[in-house]
Amino acid sequence: PTDTYTLNNGVEIPCIGFGTWTITDRDTCISAVQDALNAGYRHIDTAQAYQNEAFVGEAIANSGVKRDEIFITSKLSNKVRGYDETIQAVEQTLKDLQTDYLDLFLIHWPNPIAFRDNWKEMNAESYRAMEDLNKQGKIRAIGISNFRKHHIEALMETATVKPVINQIELHPGLLQEERVNYAHEHDMLIESYSPLGQSRLIEKPEFDVLCKKYNKATAQIILRWQIQKGHLPLPRSTNTQRIAMNLDIFDFELSDEDMSYMDGLTFEGLDQDHDPDTATF
Numbered sequence: 001p002t003d004t005y006t007l008n009n010g011v012e013i014p015c016i017g018f019g020t021w022t023i024t025d026r027d028t029c030i031s032a033v034q035d036a037l038n039a040g041y042r043h044i045d046t047a048q049a050y051q052n053e054a055f056v057g058e059a060i061a062n063s064g065v066k067r068d069e070i071f072i073t074s075k076l077s078n079k080v081r082g083y084d085e086t087i088q089a090v091e092q093t094l095k096d097l098q099t100d101y102l103d104l105f106l107i108h109w110p111n112p113i114a115f116r117d118n119w120k121e122m123n124a125e126s127y128r129a130m131e132d133l134n135k136q137g138k139i140r141a142i143g144i145s146n147f148r149k150h151h152i153e154a155l156m157e158t159a160t161v162k163p164v165i166n167q168i169e170l171h172p173g174l175l176q177e178e179r180v181n182y183a184h185e186h187d188m189l190i191e192s193y194s195p196l197g198q199s200r201l202i203e204k205p206e207f208d209v210l211c212k213k214y215n216k217a218t219a220q221i222i223l224r225w226q227i228q229k230g231h232l233p234l235p236r237s238t239n240t241q242r243i244a245m246n247l248d249i250f251d252f253e254l255s256d257e258d259m260s261y262m263d264g265l266t267f268e269g270l271d272q273d274h275d276p277d278t279a280t281f
């Protein structure tokens, strides 16, 4: 088992999770999640939009690992907003994942195109449903993803439960300092998706000197940097060896100088995430 972070509601969360975005093929998904559990991941991140929750559920059910030893995250689809609709969507997710509770459930995007005209009200209604499911014990923690400050402030006008996490794209070259600082000021943890820049950082020569110094691969250097910054990375892979190596990051520590060096790296084309207010999904 890996170390944990403690969320602002007291719930413990393993400090690294296995990401499942784009793993939509049934057999590939089942074997990837099985590989992850075998390697020692105890935190699986999925979403209604990934269309793989049933496969993730099957892999977990067949793994022999007890449900309460695994932290499972899902996210509300961009197609779903409203109180009743959100309750129903969570029920379907629970069925697909073959479980009677979620550890974490996030609003996936603040501002989906289908609700662009009334996103504030619709997020408020969905979040109210999530708060009720939280109170009933069906979701142990609730939060948000891809939210900017103005979306969080809008949500907090009616929310009674503070989000525990904002899950955003974050990696060397995309530090997201404003969002990180805002989250930390409000006791929210940052989860990093695309922590390896969707693999585009792997071949960058800027990491070579660190790989030699610590005798680790670029992916491991980057994931270690994520943890030392206090973030929770969600690396994806469908390869057994790479799934395991991404977890092998707890036997070394990057120096302060090397952390600063990595903070300062910039990469063309890797310095921006999707702007939720203009994204067309």
Ligand code: A2P
Pocket (backbone or CB within 6 Å): 019, 193, 194, 195, 196, 197, 198, 199, 202, 217, 219, 220, 234, 235, 236, 237, 238, 239, 242, 243, 245, 246
């Ligand atoms: P693969 O599935 O072939 O391993 P991110 O998590 O930033 O979105 O990056 C995911 C991508 O990075 C996937 O395409 C994955 O490909 C690749 N990847 C994951 N782990 C490693 C690793 N340790 N070394 C090289 N590539 C990796």
